[in-house]
Amino acid sequence: MPEIDGAPAGRDARSPSLGEAPSGSLLYGALDLGTNNCRLLIARPARDGFRVVDSFSRIVRLGEGVSRTGRLTDDAMDRAYDALAICAERVAKKNLPSERIAAVATQACRAAENGEEFIERVRRGTGLKLRIITPDEEARLSVEGCRNLLDQRARAVLVVDVGGGSTELSWLVRKDRGFETVGWMSAPVGVVTLAEGHPESLDDPASWYEAMIGAMATAIQSAPVNGEVKALFDEGHAHLVGTSGAITSLAGIHLKLPRYQRDRVDGLWMSRTDCEDAARLLLDLGPDGRAKNACIGPDRADLVMAGAAILEAVQRSWPCARVRVADRGLREGLLLERMRSSRRRRRRGRRRPRD
Helix, strand or coil, X not given: CCCCECCCCCCHHHCCCCCCXXXXXXXXEEXXXXXCEEEEEEEEEECCEEEEEEEEEEXXXXXXXXXXXCCCCHHHHHHHHHHHHHHHHHHHHCCCCHHHEEEEEXXXXXXXXXXXXXXXXXXXXXXXXXXXXCHHHHHHHXXXXXXXXXXXXXXXXXXXXXXXXXXXXXXXXXXXXXXXXXXXXXXXXXXXXXXXXXXXXXCCHHHHHHHHHHHHHHHCCCCCCCHHXXXXXXXXCEEEEEECHHHHHHHXXXXXXXXXXXXXXXXXXXXXXXXXXXXHHHXXXXXXXXXXXXXXXXXXXXXXXXXXXXXXXXXXXCCCCEEEEECCCHHHHHHHHHHHHHHHHHHHHHHCCCC
């Protein structure tokens, strides 16, 4: 989706639950520096989850060229640094202390040999202390951010977090205490790496799109789950949750929105046919038509088809009738984790005996 500045509409109604509202009006922040985007979320705990007070999102393409050279380019680092400086200013205006900010970097910094150097540059220049997280932590946090979108009547769910440099897949099965993760994998294919590896063909767009689907299909052949989980999908007892800008853009196209509206997209159910039809419509639009579409914009025009191809490859490998669209994920998971950790510390402090 295009850049959004300010608190997203509709988030209050469906923010993940913390279980109870901590006392006071403390603010917390979550910062996600991805391969393609830099995103900040600042929120206040509430009984039903949290209330967003500020957010920021900018496409920075930090991972541009990393798959070819193994390094972050100067231009990409400058773009990301500028966005992070804005995030630091917003954090400072809210007087957020470091212990209430969770700031992470993902695949681009993991893969680049100069990723740690860039993290140090950011620390020195902005004061933001980014932590490069592992793929398994990224997958876990994405699941936590989307957890209240899981259909409790389903027996299995596959959460697909499409990033710029990788795609995290988490398989969950419903147990007595709710959904539990039974397997996960990080496929080394994201919208940036897939688009860079498969430049768009105007002469034969259908073959170009099919080639991207094939690349993703190859990357997820070795799913780390057993046949019993696969059977739940084959028998119609499962659904997908898709989280990424590319998937939310597909939803916007499906709804024929004149502009992106988070409150209509987040939590939307789409059928597999809906997803395929939206992807075909985007393919027919071509790069210029996609760039002019208000739900995509010029910054995502060359990436949205890669995201659609990734989703379609997953749907072919793990077929199910329904996909739930999530305009949430890693940042929300970070926020919930930091808020819960703070709540536990306060409880331990209250139990501590006095001298």
